[in-house]
Amino acid sequence: MAHTAHTVKRYTGIMDWLTTVDHKKIGILYLLAGGLFFGIGGIEAILIRIQLIKPLNDLVSEQSFNELITMHGTTMIFLGVMPIIFALMNAIVPLQIGARDVAFPFLNSLGFWTFLFGGLLLNLSWIVGDVPDAGWTSYVPLANTEYSPHHGVDFYTIGLQISGLGTLLGGINFLVTIINMRAPGMTYMRMPMFTWASFITSALILFAFPAITVGLILLMFDRLFSGNFFNVALGGNPVLWQHIFWIFGHPEVYILILPAFGIISDVLSTFARKRLFGYSSMVFATILIGFLGFMVWAHHMFTVGLGPVANALFSIATMLIAVPTGIKIFNWIFTLWGGSIKFTAANLYAIGFIPTFVMGGVTGVMLASAPANFQFHDTYFVVAHFHYVIVGGLVLGLFSGLHFWWPKMFGRTLYEGLGKATFWMFFIGFQLTFFVQHFLGLIGMPRRVATYLPNQGFDTMNMISTVGAIMMGIGTLMFLWNIFITSRQPKNASADPWEDGRTLEWTIPSPPPEYNFKQTPLVRGYDAWWKEKMDGNKEMTPAEPLASIHMPSPTILPFFMSVGLFIAGFGFMYGRDPFDNAILGFLFNNYIVSIIGLGITFGCMFLRSVNDDPGYHIEVEELEDKGGRG
Amino acid sequence: MASQQSASNHSNRRHKHEGRQKHIVAFIFSIVLSLIAFAAVASVAEVNATFIIILLLVMAVLQVIIQMAYWMHMKDKGHLLPVVFMLGGAFVALTCIVMALYWVWW
Numbered sequence: 076m077a078h079t080a081h082t083v084k085r086y087t088g089i090m091d092w093l094t095t096v097d098h099k100k101i102g103i104l105y106l107l108a109g110g111l112f113f114g115i116g117g118i119e120a121i122l123i124r125i126q127l128i129k130p131l132n133d134l135v136s137e138q139s140f141n142e143l144i145t146m147h148g149t150t151m152i153f154l155g156v157m158p159i160i161f162a163l164m165n166a167i168v169p170l171q172i173g174a175r176d177v178a179f180p181f182l183n184s185l186g187f188w189t190f191l192f193g194g195l196l197l198n199l200s201w202i203v204g205d206v207p208d209a210g211w212t213s214y215v216p217l218a219n220t221e222y223s224p225h226h227g228v229d230f231y232t233i234g235l236q237i238s239g240l241g242t243l244l245g246g247i248n249f250l251v252t253i254i255n256m257r258a259p260g261m262t263y264m265r266m267p268m269f270t271w272a273s274f275i276t277s278a279l280i281l282f283a284f285p286a287i288t289v290g291l292i293l294l295m296f297d298r299l300f301s302g303n304f305f306n307v308a309l310g311g312n313p314v315l316w317q318h319i320f321w322i323f324g325h326p327e328v329y330i331l332i333l334p335a336f337g338i339i340s341d342v343l344s345t346f347a348r349k350r351l352f353g354y355s356s357m358v359f360a361t362i363l364i365g366f367l368g369f370m371v372w373a374h375h376m377f378t379v380g381l382g383p384v385a386n387a388l389f390s391i392a393t394m395l396i397a398v399p400t401g402i403k404i405f406n407w408i409f410t411l412w413g414g415s416i417k418f419t420a421a422n423l424y425a426i427g428f429i430p431t432f433v434m435g436g437v438t439g440v441m442l443a444s445a446p447a448n449f450q451f452h453d454t455y456f457v458v459a460h461f462h463y464v465i466v467g468g469l470v471l472g473l474f475s476g477l478h479f480w481w482p483k484m485f486g487r488t489l490y491e492g493l494g495k496a497t498f499w500m501f502f503i504g505f506q507l508t509f510f511v512q513h514f515l516g517l518i519g520m521p522r523r524v525a526t527y528l529p530n531q532g533f534d535t536m537n538m539i540s541t542v543g544a545i546m547m548g549i550g551t552l553m554f555l556w557n558i559f560i561t562s563r564q565p566k567n568a569s570a571d572p573w574e575d576g577r578t579l580e581w582t583i584p585s586p587p588p589e590y591n592f593k594q595t596p597l598v599r600g601y602d603a604w605w606k607e608k609m610d611g612n613k614e615m616t617p618a619e620p621l622a623s624i625h626m627p628s629p630t631i632l633p634f635f636m637s638v639g640l641f642i643a644g645f646g647f648m649y650g651r652d653p654f655d656n657a658i659l660g661f662l663f664n665n666y667i668v669s670i671i672g673l674g675i676t677f678g679c680m681f682l683r684s685v686n687d688d689p690g691y692h693i694e695v696e697e698l699e700d701k702g703g704r705g
Numbered sequence: 706m707a708s709q710q711s712a713s714n715h716s717n718r719r720h721k722h723e724g725r726q727k728h729i730v731a732f733i734f735s736i737v738l739s740l741i742a743f744a745a746v747a748s749v750a751e752v753n754a755t756f757i758i759i760l761l762l763v764m765a766v767l768q769v770i771i772q773m774a775y776w777m778h779m780k781d782k783g784h785l786l787p788v789v790f791m792l793g794g795a796f797v798a799l800t801c802i803v804m805a806l807y808w809v810w811w
Contacts, residue, residue, distance in 0.1 A: 254786055278790070282797045315809045322801060369797055381808065 086629055094629035096180035097589055101187050102165030103484065106477075108191050109158030115198060116150035117551060119143045124508070124544035127537050130529035140525035141208040142227070146201075148211025149231065152327070153238055154194040156469055160334045161186075161245050163476050164273045166484045168249060170580035171267045173258025173598065175591050178251035180627040181683070186244035188637035193238025196644050200230035207231040210523065212320055213294070215305040215313045220298050226648055232295040233644040237637070239284055239291070246280030249273055258579070259618040260598030264358065267578045267602075268351060269476075271358050272337025275365040276330050282369065283326035290319035299647055314379060321372035329368040332464060333361060335472025336403060339425045342479050343407055345575050346422035347414025350602060353406040360399035360406075367396050377448045386445040393443035400436055404429065419573070420494030424475035427502050428468060435463030438513065453523070456516025462509045466547075474501070474554070479573075486566035486586045489557050497553040504546025511536040577605035582615050590624045593698055621699075623692040630688070636679040643672025731775040738764050738771075 086094050095101060123143050126134045135143065169177055177183050200206045205226035209218035218228045253274045257266070266274070294316065296302035303309040305316055344351040351357065373381060373389040381389075407429055416422070438460040442448055451457055474497075482488045515536050520527060527533050568585040576582075582604050583591060594617035600606045607615055646669030654660030662668050742764045745757045774780040779788065 250790075278793065281790070282794060286797075286801065312809050315805065318804050318809065319801075322797075322804065369800060385808075 093634050094631045096184045096627050098165045098169050098177045101183050102162045104187055105158045105162035112150050112154035112194055116147050116155045119147040121544055121548050124541040128541040130527050137525040142206035144523055145207045145210050159473050167480055168270050168273050171270045171578050172261055173579050173596050174256040177248050179248050182244050182248050185633035186241040188633045190238045190241030192637040192641040193234050196641055197230050197234030215316045229648045232291045236291045237640050243284045246277040249277040258595050258598050265601045268340035269337035272333045275361050276333045279326045279330045279365050283323045286319055287323035317376055321375045325372040326368045331469050335469045338472045338476035339428050342421050342425040342475050343410050345577055346417045347411050348575050349414040352409035356402055357406055360402045363399040377445045378452045390443050390445045394440055397440050420491055421475045421478035423498045424471045428471040431467030435467055453521055454516035455512040455520045455522055458522050459509045459512035466505055482568035482572040482585045483580055486568050487561045487564050488568050488572050489561050493557045497550050501547055501550030504543045504550055507543025508540050511539050577602040579603055594621055595619050621695055623694045625690055625692055627690045628688050632679045632683050636676045639672045639675030643669045646672055731771050735771055738768055
């Protein structure tokens with residue numbers, strides 16, 4: 076390819092962040108936005124717990140309580156933890172496979188901005204005052220216009236639709252990246268576990284998100300355009316929503332937990348300073364969990380009345396998932412067994428993960444038993460179960476991964492002492508909050524109810540639960556404080572700050588240069604960097620001569636494409652509302668706002684199609700100036 | 706990097722050139738199948754309806770085969786992963802269809 080003399084516009088400051096297509100910067104953006112929504116969801120959680128601290132409390136009204144539980148679930152799942160997963164995937168997966176970027180840098184940026192604007196749209200409902208209140212599952216008929224006449228559920232359908240687009244784009248991007256962009260010698264069975272988990276998670280996203288997309292479109296048409304998909308009077312069926320939601324929803328919980336499995340595997344083997352025990356069984360267990368995850372959705376619907384045969388089949392299928400998960404648990408224990416374990420903050424979170432996740436798994440098997448499920452259904456037992464797997468599993472995994480890869484992402488290592496204190500605060504708070512909820516559920520406290528009467532045996536345990544929730548809040552603040560004081564330190568993390576790094580991301584400077592690898596490394600085995608260290612090598616063998624590196628140009632188009640969708644979403648939502656202001660009425664009721672929004676999006680797509688951007692090259696001289704390994 | 710890219714560009718070009726003839730044939734074949742289908746529906750007054758339904762189903766199957774083999778590259782070697790992912794997608798789609806038919810409407 077001829078090196079066309081092409082000067083690229085380099086942006087600085089805020090424009091740099093708005094236009095970046097660099098996967099490492101997009102990872103940081105995901106972390107910032109995900110952290111923001113995680114904070115909002117956390118505040119909602121603490122308000123819920125303070126409302127329930129004592130019987131007949133009236134901190135919030137019943138309506139506000141419904142809004143809080145709905146927005147807590149929706150925000151945490153779709154806008155809090157998933158973006159933080161994407162943050163780590165963006166920051167680390169290309170480095171682990173020896174790639175210079177993801178396969179589609181433009182789509183990567185588009186995925187982030189659609190997620191952010193979808194999330195902002197959903198959370199603007201708090202400012203508008205019409206907040207989603209039909210639960211994070213948004214079951215019809217509660218979610219239809221008859222029972223939810225205000226715009227709350229519209230914020231839910233349109234906000235999630237736009238942010239789901241970003242998730243789907245991200246999933247496809249990582250599939251293509253991992254299939255096509257591995258360094259020479261990086262075969263599938265040499266990929267680090269976090270990369271494997273990201274790969275399977277992306278496949279689950281690819282197959283599961285179309286289901287929720289269809290479901291949200293049906294609900295949106297029912298609500299905004301008088302559709303009748305869920306209207307029994309006109310031949311619709313509300314159970315259809317439950318099926319569609321859970322055909323998406325169950326794979327979704329594996330989308331959440333598999334990356335945590337990957338993080339834990341990498342962290343444990345690094346700090347046990349041992350090769351991961353049973354690597355190939357870990358890979359196949361991950362694939363099996365992903366596959367089985369699509370065949371168990373009806374276990375969320377045991378009480379709907381599918382009949383004993385269906386309930387029995389879905390019970391057994393659900394219990395089957397315990398087998399590959401158990402394989403993983405034992406592999407982690409055997410990885411630690413006989414290792415020379417370093418108890419860093421990252422490793423504490425990983426070790427705390429194992430028993431906590433096992434408890435969530437055990438209550439999962441209990442819930443899988445259909446007859447017992449009829450008793451547990453809609454009680455705090457279910458709440459305790461899924462918080463044990465999501466918070467005790469995924470969130471501990473994310474904290475572990477953030478401590479572990481923070482130096483790689485930012486060039487600064489988080490304070491270990493404060494990190495360990497944060498772990499204990501968060502971990503003890505977590506157990507206090509959710510352990511007692513098992514028993515609250517077993518003695519009959521229903522979930523999603525704004526208050527309870529005194530002297531039913533609920534009082535003390537609810538008090539303990541609230542105290543625990545506040546401790547988790549303090550733990551999160553301590554983590555933020557750690558980030559704040561770390562950010563005031565110089566960027567002095569070495570390439571391999573833990574000194575026991577095993578995989579390719581630890582062979583390049585922290586933070587990596589924009590092209591990641593000066594020369595693509597040659598991978599000679601599983602745990603590529605560890606193998607070189609054991610063979611006495613100071614760096615990876617390059618797989619190519621030093622040559623100029625082709626880079627994608629920054630672009631503002633993804634930002635405006637997402638802004639367009641955001642505007643169009645508002646246009647559709649208020650298309651049929653009466654307006655006092657004549658001009659506003661004209662703009663919204665004739666769908667002019669929607670047309671403008673979609674015009675911006677399609678106009679940007681058109682610009683992207685006709686404007687052939689060849690990117691730019693970083694020349695050899697510039698690479699040599701920068702020095703450093705990689 | 707640069708030399709690698711030009712090599713892959715070259716092989717892509719050759720690949721396209723070899724495939725063009727077959728793709729044009731496949732394209733014409735698809736259009737002919739569609740025309741037959743339209744003609745069959747248009748002639749519903751003269752021809753037995755059962756025959757037309759069977760004919761349409763056969764046409765549909767042939768269309769799917771052409772789509773998969775030529776346009777989705779299923780006939781080419783080294784497409785194991787796309788095949789795996791398409792089968793995965795088909796499995797999930799089939800699950801949804803069975804769910805919708807068996808539980809929701811019957």
